[in-house]
Amino acid sequence: MSHPWDDWDHVLKVDPDKDLCDGETFEDVCRTGTDAIEIGGTLDVTAEKMTRVIDAAAEYDVPLYQEPSNPGVVIDSPALDGYLIPTVFNAGGPFWITGAHKEWVRIDDLDWDRTHTEAYIVMNPDASVAELTDANCDLTADDVAAYAKVAERMFGQEIVYLEYSGTFGDTGKVAAAGDALDDATLFYGGGISDYESANEMAAHSDVIVVGDLLHDEGVDAVRETVRGAKDA
Numbered sequence: 500m501s502h503p504w505d506d507w508d509h510v511l512k513v514d515p516d517k518d519l520c521d522g523e524t525f526e527d528v529c530r531t532g533t534d535a536i537e538i539g540g541t542l543d544v545t546a547e548k549m550t551r552v553i554d555a556a557a558e559y560d561v562p563l564y565q566e567p568s569n570p571g572v573v574i575d576s577p578a579l580d581g582y583l584i585p586t587v588f589n590a591g592g593p594f595w596i597t598g599a600h601k602e603w604v605r606i607d608d609l610d611w612d613r614t615h616t617e618a619y620i621v622m623n624p625d626a627s628v629a630e631l632t633d634a635n636c637d638l639t640a641d642d643v644a645a646y647a648k649v650a651e652r653m654f655g656q657e658i659v660y661l662e663y664s665g666t667f668g669d670t671g672k673v674a675a676a677g678d679a680l681d682d683a684t685l686f687y688g689g690g691i692s693d694y695e696s697a698n699e700m701a702a703h704s705d706v707i708v709v710g711d712l713l714h715d716e717g718v719d720a721v722r723e724t725v726r727g728a729k730d731a
């Protein structure tokens with residue numbers, strides 16, 4: 500079974516709570532060369548902010564996915580190609596593994612054909628997502644590989660997402676996750692800042708996710724990471 504992300508090398512994550520750099524537009528964002536745009540953030544995200552970004556990017560020919568942090572910010576829009584739903588495998592309790600998801604299913608009718616899950620392994624203890632989910636980030640390469648294998652083989656996850664969020668990760672641990680997977684796609688996010696870091700991490704993962712760089716440095720910097728991912 501094929502999936503849209505089978506042909507991706509680079510995803511640009513747009514945080515609806517953050518501004519673009521001065522003078523830049525969502526047309527500029529959509530023309531960076533990224534394979535897809537993922538719209539989501541951990542803190543202070545609202546449905547209104549989500550809608551603003553979706554509407555601004557909708558007219559351009561780049562696949563759009565929403566990564567909602569809670570059911571209250573899910574947007575039902577034909578402009579979206581789908582929803583990528585995190586489930587944090589190393590969360591400190593069940594809420595961020597299945598609890599929030601159960602509540603979403605209980606209160607809403609999901610578009611199952613467009614809904615996909617991401618098996619998150621959160622690695623940076625200082626990241627907002629680690630604090631929110633009380634994630635155990637003190638993991639060895641063997642731990643990471645085991646989580647990746649559990650996600651794919653026991654839980655049938657098609658995306659395993661190694662999330663360093665804000666810091667450049669340990670390539671050995673990323674490689675260990677990749678080696679543990681058979682068919683699942685390995686996403687990597689965290690600390691991608693230029694051609695070299697993108698190229699290095701793309702060599703150990705299937706898809707790199709770039710986020711903060713867009714808001715901090717702008718679209719020209721993002722284009723360099725696209726080039727680095729494509730050259731790997």
